[in-house]
Amino acid sequence: MHVAYPVVLAALLFSVGVYGVLARRNAILVLMSVELMLNAVNLNLVTFDAYLHDALHGGQALTLFVIVIAAAEVGLGLAIVLLVFRNRQTIAVDALRELAEPEPAGVDR
Amino acid sequence: MTATALAAAATLVPFGAAVVGMLFGRRLPFGAAPIAVLGTAAATVLAILVAVDVAGASSSVWESSTQLTPTGMVPITLGVRVDSLSATVAVMVTVVALAVQVYSVGYLRGDQRYSSYAALISLFTAAMLTVVLANDLLVIYVGWEIMGICSYFLIGHYWEDPPTSAAAVKSFLMTRFGDVGFLFGIFVLGMAAGSFRLTDVLTAVPAMDPGTVLAGTLLLTAGIVGKSAQFPLHSWLPDAMAGPSPVSALIHAATMVASGAYVVARLYPAFEAAPATLNVIAVLAVISMLGSALAALATDDLKRVLAYSTISQLSVMFAALAVGGRTQAVGHLLSHAAFKALLFLCAGAVIHAVGSNLMADMGGLARAMPVTFVTMTVGFAALAGVPPTSGFFTKDAVVAAAFGSAAATAGLVAAGVLLTSLLTAAYATRAWLRTFFGAQPAGARPADGTAHEAAHEAVHEAPWIMLGPLVVLAVPALLLGFGALRLHELRPELGPAVLSVALAALGALAAYVGWRRDPAHEPATALGRLRPVFASAFGTDDLYERTVAAAVMRLARGVVGVDDQVVGRAVTGTGQGARRLGGVLRLTQNGNPQFYVTGVLAGVLLITVGVALLS
Numbered sequence: 214m215h216v217a218y219p220v221v222l223a224a225l226l227f228s229v230g231v232y233g234v235l236a237r238r239n240a241i242l243v244l245m246s247v248e249l250m251l252n253a254v255n256l257n258l259v260t261f262d263a264y265l266h267d268a269l270h271g272g273q274a275l276t277l278f279v280i281v282i283a284a285a286e287v288g289l290g291l292a293i294v295l296l297v298f299r300n301r302q303t304i305a306v307d308a309l310r311e312l313a314e315p316e317p318a319g320v321d322r
Numbered sequence: 323m324t325a326t327a328l329a330a331a332a333t334l335v336p337f338g339a340a341v342v343g344m345l346f347g348r349r350l351p352f353g354a355a356p357i358a359v360l361g362t363a364a365a366t367v368l369a370i371l372v373a374v375d376v377a378g379a380s381s382s383v384w385e386s387s388t389q390l391t392p393t394g395m396v397p398i399t400l401g402v403r404v405d406s407l408s409a410t411v412a413v414m415v416t417v418v419a420l421a422v423q424v425y426s427v428g429y430l431r432g433d434q435r436y437s438s439y440a441a442l443i444s445l446f447t448a449a450m451l452t453v454v455l456a457n458d459l460l461v462i463y464v465g466w467e468i469m470g471i472c473s474y475f476l477i478g479h480y481w482e483d484p485p486t487s488a489a490a491v492k493s494f495l496m497t498r499f500g501d502v503g504f505l506f507g508i509f510v511l512g513m514a515a516g517s518f519r520l521t522d523v524l525t526a527v528p529a530m531d532p533g534t535v536l537a538g539t540l541l542l543t544a545g546i547v548g549k550s551a552q553f554p555l556h557s558w559l560p561d562a563m564a565g566p567s568p569v570s571a572l573i574h575a576a577t578m579v580a581s582g583a584y585v586v587a588r589l590y591p592a593f594e595a596a597p598a599t600l601n602v603i604a605v606l607a608v609i610s611m612l613g614s615a616l617a618a619l620a621t622d623d624l625k626r627v628l629a630y631s632t633i634s635q636l637s638v639m640f641a642a643l644a645v646g647g648r649t650q651a652v653g654h655l656l657s658h659a660a661f662k663a664l665l666f667l668c669a670g671a672v673i674h675a676v677g678s679n680l681m682a683d684m685g686g687l688a689r690a691m692p693v694t695f696v697t698m699t700v701g702f703a704a705l706a707g708v709p710p711t712s713g714f715f716t717k718d719a720v721v722a723a724a725f726g727s728a729a730a731t732a733g734l735v736a737a738g739v740l741l742t743s744l745l746t747a748a749y750a751t752r753a754w755l756r757t758f759f760g761a762q763p764a765g766a767r768p769a770d771g772t773a774h775e776a777a778h779e780a781v782h783e784a785p786w787i788m789l790g791p792l793v794v795l796a797v798p799a800l801l802l803g804f805g806a807l808r809l810h811e812l813r814p815e816l817g818p819a820v821l822s823v824a825l826a827a828l829g830a831l832a833a834y835v836g837w838r839r840d841p842a843h844e845p846a847t848a849l850g851r852l853r854p855v856f857a858s859a860f861g862t863d864d865l866y867e868r869t870v871a872a873a874v875m876r877l878a879r880g881v882v883g884v885d886d887q888v889v890g891r892a893v894t895g896t897g898q899g900a901r902r903l904g905g906v907l908r909l910t911q912n913g914n915p916q917f918y919v920t921g922v923l924a925g926v927l928l929i930t931v932g933v934a935l936l937s
Contacts, residue, residue: 234916234919235916235920235923243916306914306915307914309915310913311913312915313911313912313913313914
C-alpha cells in the first residue's frame with residue numbers, strides 16, 4: 214500500500230480535530246477533537262514505523278505512550294468539565310472568560 | 323614637638339566629646355552635660371599648656387604634619403602650626419567655649435534637644451581650633467565649613483518657629499556665598515605656591531605675580547566678609563540672634579565671626595603684598611562699622627543691638643588690619659571676644675528672666691539682678707571703650723595705628739573708628755540705661771501670665787551655674803588691657819586716647835541726656851524720621867529681598883517650569899505611550915481559549931509557510 218493513503222488520512226483526521234478545537238463550543242466535543250488530533254499523530258507514527266522498517270519499532274512504542282497519555286488526559290479533562298458544569302451549569306467554552314485580565318481601574322485609554 | 327602634640331590633642335578632644343555626645347548623649351545615665359563640659363575643659367587646659375609652652379620658648383613657630391594620601395596634585399598635609407598668634411587665640415576660643423558650655427547647662431535646663439546642642443557646641447569648638455591651629459589651607463577650609471554648618475544647626479535650635487528656621491537658612495546661604503570665593507582664593511594661592519601648607523604659601527608670596535596675589539586675597543576676602551558679617555554680606559548676623567543666647571555668645575560674637583579677622587592676621591604677609599585688597603577691606607570695614615553702629619542705635623531688640631555692635635567691632639579689627647595694625651587687630655579680637663561673650667551671656671540671663679528680647683519690656687533690672695547688672699556694666703564699659711577696661715586699650719591702639727599708618731586709607735579708617743567710638747558709646751549707654759534703669763514697664767511679664775504684683779517678683783537673678791561664667795568672663799573683659807601693656811604696639815598713646823575717650827564721653831552723654839528727659843521713653847525717638855531707616859540697617863535686607871532674592875526666585879520658578887513642562891512631560895508621556903500600546907495588546911487577551919489556540923495555529927502556519935517559501 215502506498216504510504217500516501219494513511220498519511221493523507223492522518224492529515225484529514227488532524228484537520229478535523231483542529232477544526233473541532235477551534236470552532237466547537239461544547240467542551241466535550243473539544244476534548245473529542247483533541248483525541249482525533251492525537252489519533253492522527255498515532256496513525257502517522259505507525260505508518261512511518263512500518264514504512265521505514267524500524268528495527269526497534271519506535272513508532273509503535275511511542276503510539277502506546279500516546280494512547281496512555283490520551284486516556285489520562287481525557288480522564289482529567291472530563292473531570293474538569295464535570296466540575297465546571299456543576300459550578301456554572303454550562304460547558305460552553307467561549308462563556309468561560311475567567312482568564313481574561315480585568316480592565317485596570319482609573320486608567321485613561 | 324610637645325606643643326604641637328598638645329595642640330593636636332586640644333583639637334581632637336572636643337571632637338571626641340562631640341562624637342560621644344551626639345551618639346550616646348541621651349542614653350548616658352548622667353546626661354550629656356558632663357561630657358560636653360569636661361571635653362571643653364580638657365581642651366582649655368591643653369590650649370593653656372600650649373600657650374605656656376610658646377611663651378616660655380625661644381623659637382617662634384612649631385610645626386608638625388603628616389602628608390595625606392598623595393593625590394597626584396598639590397599635596398595636602400594634616401598638621402598643626404603653633405605660634406604666639408594661634409596659641410593665644412586658641413586659649414581665647416577654649417575659654418569662651420568653656421564659659422558657654424557651663425552657662426548652657428543652666429540656660430537650656432530641661433531642653434529636650436540639649437544633648438545634640440552640647441555636642442554641636444563641642445564640634446564647633448573643635449572646628450574653630452582646627453581653623454586656628456591647622457597648618458594647611460584646605461584643612462583650615464574644612465574647619466571653616468564645619469563652623470558654618472554648626473552655626474546653621476545652632477541658629478535653628480528652636481526650629482519649630484518658622485522665622486528661626488528662615489534665619490538659619492539665610493545665614494547659611496549668605497556665608498556659603500562668600501565661602502565659594504574663599505575656596506577659590508585658597509586654590510589660587512595654593513596653586514601659585516605649589517603647596518597648600520601655610521608656611522610654603524607665605525614664603526612663596528613675595529615671588530608670586532602681584533596679580534595672582536591680588537586675585538587670591540580678594541577671593542579670600544569674599545569668604546571673610548561673609549563669615550565676619552561685613553557689608554555687603556552682613557544682614558545674616560542680626561537674624562542669627564534667633565538662636566539661643568549662649569550660641570550667639572560663642573559663635574556670633576566671640577569665635578566664628580572673628581575667624582575672618584583671624585585668617586587675615588594669619589595670612590597677613592599675603593594681604594600685605596596686595597595693598598589694593600587691604601584698601602577694599604578698609605572701605606568695607608568703614609561702611610560696616612558706621613552703618614551697623616547706627617543700626618544698633620535705633621533697634622529695640624537687645625540681642626540685635628549686640629549683633630550690630632559685633633559687626634561694628636569686627637569692622638574695627640578689619641580696619642586695623644587694613645592700616646597695618648596686625649597686633650592691634652588681634653588685641654582687639656581678644657578683648658572683643660571677652661566682653662562680647664560676656665555681654666551676650668548677660669543678655670541671655672536678662673532675657674531668661676524677663677521673657678522678652680525687647681528693651682521696651684525691660685528696665686529697672688539693676689536691683690533685681692545685681693550680679694548680671696555689674697558684669698554687664700563691665701561689658702558695656704569695655705564695648706564703649708571706657709578706661710581702664712580692655713576695650714579702651716585695644717580700640718585706642720587701633721586708632722593710634724591708623725594715625726601712625728602710611729596707608730592710603732589711614733585717614734578714612736581713623737575718622738571711621740573715632741566716629742564709631744562715639745556711636746558705640748551712645749548705643750551702649752542707651753542699651754545699658756534702658757535695660758537696668760528707669761521703671762519696670764507694667765504688664766511686661768508674659769512669661770507666666772500671672773498678676774502683675776506676683777510677676778514683679780518673678781524677675782530674679784539667674785542660677786549660679788549661669789552667673790559663674792559671667793563673673794569669669796568679666797575678669798578678662800576688665801583686666802585684659804593691662805596684660806596688653808607688655809606689647810609696645812598696644813600701649814595707649816596720649817593723643818588718640820584722649821580724643822577717643824572724649825568722643826565716647828560725648829556719645830554717652832548724648833544718650834544719657836536723651837534718656838534723662840523721659841526715662842520711660844525710648845531715647846532713639848530723638849532720631850526722628852531716620853530711626854526706621856537705621857533700625858532696618860538702611861534697608862539692605864529689603865534691597866536684597868527685591869533684587870537678589872527676587873531674581874533667584876524667578877530663576878527657580880523657571881527651573882520648576884522646565885522641570886514640569888519638559889522633563890515631567892517626557893516622563894509621563896513615555897508612561898502613557900507604553901500604556902496605550904499595552905491597551906492595543908490587551909485586546910487580544912480576551913479570556914477565550916479558542917481564540918488563543920487560533921492565534922497559536924496562525925503563528926505555526928505563518929512560520930511553516932515562511933520556512934517553506936524561504937528555504
